[in-house]
Amino acid sequence: MQSVDLNLLVALDALLAERSVTAAARRLGLSPSAMSRTLARLRLATGDQLLVQAGRALVPTPYAEELSGRVPALARDAQAVLRPPAGRLDLASLERTFTLRAGEGFVDLLSAPLVAAVTRAAPRVRLRFAPKPDKDAQPLRDGSIDLEIGVVGRSAPEVRTQLLFRDSFIGACRVGHPLPSGEGVTPERYAACHHVVASRRGEAWGPVDEALAQLDLERTVVLVVPAYTNALQVARHSDLVALVPRSCLGNAVTGDRAADLGLQGFELPVRTPEITISAQWHPRMDGDPAHRWLRQTIATVCRGAYP
Template sequence: MNEPDLNLLIALDVLLAEGSVAGAARRLGLSASAMSRTLSRLRDTTGDPLLVRAGRNMALTPYAEEIRERTQNAAFEARAILRPSTNLLNLATLERSFTLRTNAGFIEIFGAALITAVASVAPLVQLRFMSKPEKTAKYLREGLIDLEVGVLGDMGPEIRLTALYRDKFVGVVRKGHPLELESEITPAMYAAFGHVVVSRHGRGTGPVDALLAELNLARKIAALVPGFPAALAVAQASELVALVPATFLLNQPGLNGNSGEARLYVFDLPVKTKDITISLMWHPRSEADPAHRWLRQLVLSVCREKVPG
């Protein structure tokens, strides 16, 4: 019985992840014709077309869809086995790049502290931060990232996670705003002002609006912006009320114990919203990797140092 060519495993993994010959060729540093020949060999070996023409693009066959995750896991294990032994992890000489998928707020709050913590013990390690425009487990499943940070959502039952910290939304207005003068901000007072809301997809309403509706109140959404820095900038220069996570204010001057002159006034919302759990997520293929485990623990330590409890 002829043994299969295990060199084809890595090519199969990349082809199934990219879903195109051209994309796989770019990732593997091969010419398109060489990648096409590799695909032909894979078709002969598996007895399945794997990729078929679908209009101007290529699509995975049902068999290719079925084996995609198994192929990813097998390729990861093969790479791990063929790396130098890391049973005794030497952080001082560890050369590795880790990719973290997070939103911009996490980078602004924790990025500098995390980079500094990594550099202090593992100077040859590189952190790559990837933006997170939507919730999806694709990047973890396909091995495109090492860690994801955010609210769990529908990531699938296989994804591993640990809670980093709990967060909540608070109201923010400029210093000297009429709401700052109130000893107690009622729902009616809160709803009476215009609001600037963060929305990446153009949806302006959320849990706060549902709670206000129960009191026959409604916010006037005067502006939608794509991120929390923009919301704070608008609130600081206007009469509008911003809604932001409390942790996002950790680096704001004069707030939460930071030095500098405060330019914003922060208050608890007059309606009770649920706290948010921010989690660190990874794929089970990385569970036992010593370097990956070290980075997970470091992220947890940095977050809990800045957001105790």
């Protein structure tokens, strides 16, 4: 079997059906010379002439006649085995549980509209959000999670990515906090506040500190918490100032969500790098129709929330 080329099976099917090198070549999108070479390879592989000249036509040998009833089905089966299914995905009957890994901000803001969109199209599909302690790609590789949502890590170059939306950092403080009022938020007034920082790794230093350092300023971080939702709760009930992605307040610096949380957002007085939020998956899921549908649904929900 080391020398078997299944393309020869498809070519043999065309040759036996057309009984013409030129017609078989046209059927497969090849040149006549390429088809002639393929016929020569078939003769070598089978040890039979298969098609021989009879005047201006080609006629099958007895062995080719014997094969003519078997080859079409074999060719179809070989192509079916080696080609992903092209049938339409039946979402109404799809029963599947997808495991997603995302940060608490995504779960808080977008899990509800995502579940609504999924349930409308595929009522038997279930979503499970797994904890996101780090950016380790091994769960994508071993299949314990189907999709990761967040900032792309560097540990798995083979992982596929799709941009969902772009985010940025803003400040957040309780309603009535003196910082956003009066003189406005200057680098000096911002740095003079006491701050709460969210970091899974317990780190207090970040991009905003680098920007402040260029102005010879330093903020005082008095509390480090593991999640942005924790930082917002602390800011809501104290005079500490939180640093969170804009999406944590509904993609608006001011608005109903911020007011509902008892918070007000404000633009930072220094520039920080943009945050790119992407969907990430292992390449073995590229051709899976249900997985592709889920990726498209998530992208649509994100575009609606963060156009």
